[in-house]
Amino acid sequence: MSVNVPWAEKYRPRRLVEIVGNKKAISTLMTWLKSWEKGIPNKRAVLLYGPPGVGKTTLVHVIANELGYELIELNASDIRRAEELERVIARALNTSSLFGTKGRIIFFDEIDGMSGTEDQGGLAKIVDIIERTRIPVIMAANDPWDPKFRTLRNLSLVIRLNRLRVHEVMRILGRICMSEGIKADPAALKAIATMAEGDLRSAINDLQAVAQGRKFLTLEDVQGLGRRIREYDVFTVLKMLFSARTAEEAKAVLSRSAIDYDMLIQWIHENLPYQYKDPEELWKAYDALSRADVYFGRIRRTQNWSLLSYALDLATAGVAMARKHPYHFVKYQFPKRLLMLSRAKSARQLREAICKRIARQIHVSKRYANAEIIPLLKVIFEANPMMGAKIAKALDLNKDMIDLITGDERCTKAILKNMRQIEEEKEEGERKPFSPLFT
Amino acid sequence: MSEILWAEKYRPRTLDEMVNQEDVVRRLKEFVRERNVPHLLFAGPPGTGKTTAALALAHELYGEEWRNNVLELNASDERGIQTIRERVKEYARTVALGRVPFKMIILDEADNMTSDAQQALRRIMELYTATARFCLIANYPSKIIEPIQSRCAFFRFRPLSKEDLFSRLKYIAEREGVELTEEGLDAIWEVSAGDMRRAINTLQAAAALGKVTAESVYKAVGMAKPKEVSEMINLALKGDFVNAREKLRELMINYGLSGTDIIRQVHREIFSARSSIKLPDDVRVEVADLVGEIDYRMVEGSDDEIQLSAFLAKLVLIGKRLRESTRSAI
Amino acid sequence: MSEILWAEKYRPRTLDEMVNQEDVVRRLKEFVRERNVPHLLFAGPPGTGKTTAALALAHELYGEEWRNNVLELNASDERGIQTIRERVKEYARTVALGRVPFKMIILDEADNMTSDAQQALRRIMELYTATARFCLIANYPSKIIEPIQSRCAFFRFRPLSKEDLFSRLKYIAEREGVELTEEGLDAIWEVSAGDMRRAINTLQAAAALGKVTAESVYKAVGMAKPKEVSEMINLALKGDFVNAREKLRELMINYGLSGTDIIRQVHREIFSARSSIKLPDDVRVEVADLVGEIDYRMVEGSDDEIQLSAFLAKLVLIGKRLRESTRSAI
Amino acid sequence: MSEILWAEKYRPRTLDEMVNQEDVVRRLKEFVRERNVPHLLFAGPPGTGKTTAALALAHELYGEEWRNNVLELNASDERGIQTIRERVKEYARTVALGRVPFKMIILDEADNMTSDAQQALRRIMELYTATARFCLIANYPSKIIEPIQSRCAFFRFRPLSKEDLFSRLKYIAEREGVELTEEGLDAIWEVSAGDMRRAINTLQAAAALGKVTAESVYKAVGMAKPKEVSEMINLALKGDFVNAREKLRELMINYGLSGTDIIRQVHREIFSARSSIKLPDDVRVEVADLVGEIDYRMVEGSDDEIQLSAFLAKLVLIGKRLRESTRSAI
């Protein structure tokens, strides 16, 4: 091996025995792979996940190597549009293997790096491939909890790789030093390992940065190493914000969070009443947040982003300075409204569909239909299921729609019953249906 | 038998069937006779027959072919002028069918458009003037920009008289076999404020409850109102912000109401004689003023829920002050 | 009654026919005599004869050929600078016909053009100065950018006197066989604010309803009768919020008035000499302040009814305070 | 009086003729001597000689050939980046004529360019640095993006002193045979705010009305006489709302002033040293706050008269409070 290769590459494990940690996860993966020899298992895919630098990609490569599989790999540096995926997979499966191995594994690395725009349709295609595949599919991701991965997760055996422990990282660093001919103070290695927070690769990179070309490595040499930036989570940000004693402190939290401003506003909004029990404080904080929102509106309308700093002043310092009583800890909540919105998504679409029908039939706006007509229909449906049934038929409402309007199962049943009755009468009587002129 | 809402069922189909608005009808018939129509602007209060007249005119102009020659748009749904442009373009591209050489575009609630959007509309009107005529419908003509006004023949729809409205309601009640009392009529007049569509809707809702009396009218109207509005206000005044906000979210998310819808209902609730919200007069005024301020902030701002939450927070404060002053008064 | 607009029918055709604006007329006649005109800027309130003067000047300059030598662009035309450039170029390309070596471009409401468009206009004025003269018409000369101002001969049009206006209206009424009462005249003066065109239009619209009285004038222009507005105000001041609000809705519905229409009429009413609203001066002042705030909010897009209710609510408080202070004074 | 603009006629042609901005002139002459110029950024208030200096520099650099070597682009030209790129490219492609190896591109009002356009400009500056030099002219250098600023030699133009301005005006007046009074000079200084071009334009416009006095100056620029504005303010402060409002209408109608014109003059009046308005400082403060609010509301489109009435109303209240506090102090 060339000396000019970065250590992280140079010391990447080639064999299973060289891999440190995560023993249980590895054996689960091995068992699953071996089960393919007895036919297609229940789960045709494995989703490997874990933070960066714990060896996901390496593990897949090593196992494939040891068990004699050929890997067909696609990662974030490849275009992963649906048609692209199909093409690559098809080609790979059709040509006979050059290596005469016993089989192939499809490996989708970095699936959380799929681009929304450039890789359109990619995720759905992967789901499709998993459902059809006759060979093992392995995927790797850092964060598989995004809702868009839900189907994938359900289809897969999910295996987690944990961050490595400090002593595990130290052991590997020690081996590297030995092979590079460096005498390393264990304290120095421990410092590097600790700073890596379980990310082995970054530890090796840091080691190379401080130790390459040296004979000795002391604790002192390690002092200059910079700690990687791992951001505060939103809970810490909120705590810092609400406990801030000065406007400056409150403003400073922004620089330490990766959270979008709109999202942060939602978190603040959600948690204000839990943090501020005193009405005086609550109003003051909301007044500030409301003013901040006014600036956001102005920014949206004028596209003048220089107004952003005022919005943020108010949303951070303004909210924080509303506090008169001492800070008390609160268990911060995820913005409930977002949950409600995502849960109500299908109901919203249903409502929209109802409004559209009403609007078209009686020549009003959808907004009017929602605010004025639907409540009226509710009254009629509850009080007079027969009249309601006739209207429901005229508007061609289905059970879900009626249910949304009445919000009451019994009432819906009554309407449906009446609708069936009308249907039967119609068949009997062959009466000419009412046909309005303007529909 | 299926049945659409009475307001639609009893909508006049021809110009002749329109019993009021004689002036308007007379002028429109002239257009029909000449088979030529300028751009039109129909203005007047809600429920005075503007949309009805537009549809009847279209019907008389195009006869059976009317569906193919009329495009109906509502400005409060199609806010983006871009959409309007595209739909109009798409629509005007094909030649008008039948004896009339142009198509018709009915734009309802045109006064809801921003003046920028109206400027763009005006350009569209010019562009397609050969193949399309616009009929703009508005409550407030003064909110239509001058250049559009001057391109349109102007029609003012007068408010309905009590007599006209009553005779229509009685006619419908009779046809539908509904018992309708005099106080019932008066109650409908009160809640509908001369708006024919609203009056008929109210009649139907009350009829669904049985005999139409003052009582059933108010009951129907009460049932139609989301109870969450007054609940929300009362919770806030009692100091329970979290649950008040919960109600707010229900209104916005479950009922699909916009911030403006809600603040209007709040406003109505606060001034309604029958409201469950009991407030001293000066506090009521203070709240009205607050409603005005919040409405303004919603227009300026971007997130209705935050603005309305701020409103609730202030109500909590007002409620607290109120309780304190009551206590100290004792 | 004839179909055409009286304001057009009785528009002076020659400079000599213009009865007022003697200074302006005298200077313009000079140009005609010399058959040379600089670029012109006519400024003054609406309806004081600016457009009339421009057309009369054109007429006298070009005689029968005037239609071929004058291009009129007004605010309702597309005036993006691209258009102006193209139309003017196109227009200026052909040689002027007749005895005058340049053509004339009349640009109405030039003060409504964006300053960018004006900048471009300035260039065009320079470019085509040999073959074309511009006559810019503006209400507010200060909204014309300085470089254009300094390129134009400036003419200020004075507001009409009540006498001038009345004598013209009486003349027209006589010719058209319209009965015109004194209060009718006063009402026209009130609503037209010295704008001749508006005054004549109002006269014509009111005459269409029969005899021209205060009543018919207000009806014709779609304004509430001042009495009703002051009634609403007085109800609120007396503390009767419910009926004041009822009145408000009536005004909005019966007259089809928008919130801005109403608040502006409230403003007029409060300061009208013949108003029935009796208010101590300091209260009047307070109300004026309030009106300013409400008007602003509605212009920003806030809901009309909410804002006006808030306004009435405040009036109630003012009224109450007023009564208390009177009582305590005793 | 001659036809052409005096501001043009009396514009200095050479660097030596520029009477002020000695620092700038000295440095520019250095460039001329070396026949080498970096990119330049001229910044300073309007009318301080920036364009004049750029032209004079070009003239001295290129002599008779200057027209072939200088491209002038100003705000009224199309300056989308596409155009700049094409015209500049086209222009820079041909070799400079004469003794100087580069051409010059003068970009007036560069601070009005969008920052996107400026970013592109910066690229072009780099690309054509061998064959072309840019001279950017700006009122506000801070609106020029930093990468451009750092590529340019920076020249700041100072506001003119009263003496410089007066001596120039007197010189011109003499040459043109215009009678110019001292108050006339003061008035020009007042309205031109140190802007030479504007001052000369005002002189010319006032001279067109005859002798140049304070009166004719204010008339020429369409401003009210300061005295009348302060009269209006004083009336309001004294509590005479009715007459203050009368005065206001007079100003709007007689001078053709828009609401914004008036409020800006009010602002000037309130803070003018020679104003007749006597106000305690804390009141002045309150009025300043108010003026800001009213100006903004009118900019947003609220009705001028309503807002100015609201303003006067507040003044009345302030005046009243003032008198009361004085009394109670006794």
Next chain:
Amino acid sequence: MSEILWAEKYRPRTLDEMVNQEDVVRRLKEFVRERNVPHLLFAGPPGTGKTTAALALAHELYGEEWRNNVLELNASDERGIQTIRERVKEYARTVALGRVPFKMIILDEADNMTSDAQQALRRIMELYTATARFCLIANYPSKIIEPIQSRCAFFRFRPLSKEDLFSRLKYIAEREGVELTEEGLDAIWEVSAGDMRRAINTLQAAAALGKVTAESVYKAVGMAKPKEVSEMINLALKGDFVNAREKLRELMINYGLSGTDIIRQVHREIFSARSSIKLPDDVRVEVADLVGEIDYRMVEGSDDEIQLSAFLAKLVLIGKRLRESTRSAI
């Protein structure tokens, strides 16, 4: 004074020339000696030498061949996901020329890359380690996705010490024959916030105005002296409106600042740690809101001076309220 940018002229070419960041330099030299480099991530504030170090490293690694082995992509280059997948991948794949077996790809301002593009990069970094090394440069390393951070040796560039900066500036000033005062140095430190490039640019710009003093530094960057701004604010808070306003005009005229410039500097001053403005923090927020409102009004087109006067007026009122509440607390 030389023509070219000093920041370029005095940029260190070799690692040895870099006077600060000793740790970083020592480790980089080690890489050069071994001719082995891991992927690098250089993080730190602007102007701390990140790009300089990357270029110097490349230079020392490749010597004369460096141009053939280094690909530099900065924010102004297209760096979307597509470019990464195509251009960068292609470049990384091909074999390096010369004694070093890998190429180097420098990605300046990598924190501005979309996370999609960063995702596409991560595997390329591993797949082509044999032929390519990446050096990513970022102001905000937190905007670099974790998987990439994990693939890089991390180098943090510390902000420059005042001493380092001063000694460099003095060195340059001496070489360029510029007179540089102590307050001038302090002012540069203040405006450059430890950014070497900016500091040198500022030095050059200020030197163009003559001797480098605090005054000339602030002038050169188009800012008022912070002390003067806080003086203005403090005057207003103390209630001295007249002098605060005087100060304001001074700032606008002396520094050529627009209203927006000033209001934004006020905003900075209000939250600045080293500001002399003493205010309770909740009032500070209130003032920030006020500043925002004024800024917005000016953006909307309201008059700068009027709005800034209104701002000062509000400050006076706030100051007064503060003093009163303090007094009443006693």
